[in-house]
Amino acid sequence: MTKVLVTGAGGPAGVAVIRSLLKRSGTEVFAADMDGWASGLYLVAGERRRIVPPGRSEGFVDAVAAICAADDIDVLVSTVDAELPPLTARREELSAVLAAPSAETIECALDKWRLARRCEGRLPVPRTRLLEADAVAEDWDFPVIVKPRRGAGSRGVRVVDSAESLARLGEDRDLIVQEYLPGEEYSVDVLADADGRIVAAVPRTRTRVDSGVSIAGRTVRDDTLEETAAAAAVAIGLTGVANVQLRRAADGTPSLLEINPRFPGALPLTIAAGVDMPSLVLDLALGIPLPDRIPFRELANVRFLEDVFVEPAEVLSSPFAAHQDEAVTA
Numbered sequence: 001m002t003k004v005l006v007t008g009a010g011g012p013a014g015v016a017v018i019r020s021l022l023k024r025s026g027t028e029v030f031a032a033d034m035d036g037w038a039s040g041l042y043l044v045a046g047e048r049r050r051i052v053p054p055g056r057s058e059g060f061v062d063a064v065a066a067i068c069a070a071d072d073i074d075v076l077v078s079t080v081d082a083e084l085p086p087l088t089a090r091r092e093e094l095s096a097v098l099a100a101p102s103a104e105t106i107e108c109a110l111d112k113w114r115l116a117r118r119c120e121g122r123l124p125v126p127r128t129r130l131l132e133a134d135a136v137a138e139d140w141d142f143p144v145i146v147k148p149r150r151g152a153g154s155r156g157v158r159v160v161d162s163a164e165s166l167a168r169l170g171e172d173r174d175l176i177v178q179e180y181l182p183g184e185e186y187s188v189d190v191l192a193d194a195d196g197r198i199v200a201a202v203p204r205t206r207t208r209v210d211s212g213v214s215i216a217g218r219t220v221r222d223d224t225l226e227e228t229a230a231a232a233a234v235a236i237g238l239t240g241v242a243n244v245q246l247r248r249a250a251d252g253t254p255s256l257l258e259i260n261p262r263f264p265g266a267l268p269l270t271i272a273a274g275v276d277m278p279s280l281v282l283d284l285a286l287g288i289p290l291p292d293r294i295p296f297r298e299l300a301n302v303r304f305l306e307d308v309f310v311e312p313a314e315v316l317s318s319p320f321a322a323h324q325d326e327a328v329t330a
């Protein structure tokens with residue numbers, strides 16, 4: 001029996017990973033989150049639910065390491081961005097295999113400026129500069145995009161429509177200026193094996209998005225999208241899963257927006273299209289060789305919320321979600 005601990009059980013990616021692994025024979029799934037109200041906790045049996053501190057907090061890695069040791073966990077899968085740097089930095093302290101790319105790969109993916117530098121010359125990348133005086137003074141086609149080097153969920157993304165507005169932002173090395181890509185946007189779920197060989201690249205549209213999560217879309221078979229995303233994954237030395245976001249330039253060329261080095265919220269579509277990435281990542285963590293190239297089919301999806309009912313006494317309490325509870329009672 002393989003024991004797997006999945007963190008981020010309250011998010012769409014966590015729920016999708018838990019659901020996929022629950023279908024896999026010989027696997028016992030443990031679910032963890034910082035909040036006792038995280039829905040995915042209640043997809044597993046009561047004795048396999050765990051509360052962990054927030055990924056950014058001091059005690060996070062120690063707490064997860066303690067759970068892995070106490071529960072004899074074989075493989076740890078984190079679906080939370082903030083957990084990846086601390087976990088990958090201390091992966092050798094874990095008794096479980098951490099199913100995540102290297103710390104270097106994570107670091108490069110989470111810094112959009114570093115990522116652009118790394119990928120330039122290897123695949124189409126929009127012109128990208130740090131927000132500094134000489135970059136601001138360059139000749140840009142407006143509008144341009146200004147966004148945080150380390151952002152997520154579209155927070156802080158601005159469309160700046162003139163040189164004057166750009167100059168008014170001042171200098172800030174935590175922000176980048178980027179060529180505006182006017183075309184259609186795609187998310188490509190990419191899986192690489194232990195040697196960095198690309199095993200699958202599944203492009204999909206984000207036709208409807210709610211709170212940063214794709215809620216309707218379709219997979220698209222397109223060699224250029226697949227090869228561009230694969231080249232980006234190879235450039236950062238990916239092993240395991242990442243979500244490569246591309247957007248078409250004015251001439252139609254798919255160009256790199258960013259890479260999220262983890263499972264995406266829209267994972268169920270990729271799984272249904274033929275590539276069960278959570279199960280394949282588990283194979284990878286267990287040292288089971290992956291197939292050469294896994295095909296997928298074109299498929300569309302829509303989603304709705306689903307209810308899980310539990311006895312009130314069964315809902316786990318968490319010291320880490322106190323502020324949320326206050327917000328509810330206020």
Ligand SMILES: Nc1ncnc2c1ncn2[C@@H]1O[C@H](COP(=O)(O)OP(=O)(O)O)[C@@H](O)[C@H]1O
Pocket residue numbers: 126145147151152153154155157178179180181182185245247257258
């Ligand atoms: N260079 C760009 N051209 C056009 N739109 C962009 C550009 N950069 C970002 N955006 C828009 O902002 C969204 C969020 O940007 P992204 O780079 O994916 O950062 P994050 O998702 O980490 O906040 C994108 O999905 C896209 O719609």
Ligand SMILES: [Mg+2]
Pocket residue numbers: 153154245258
């Ligand atoms: Mg994005």
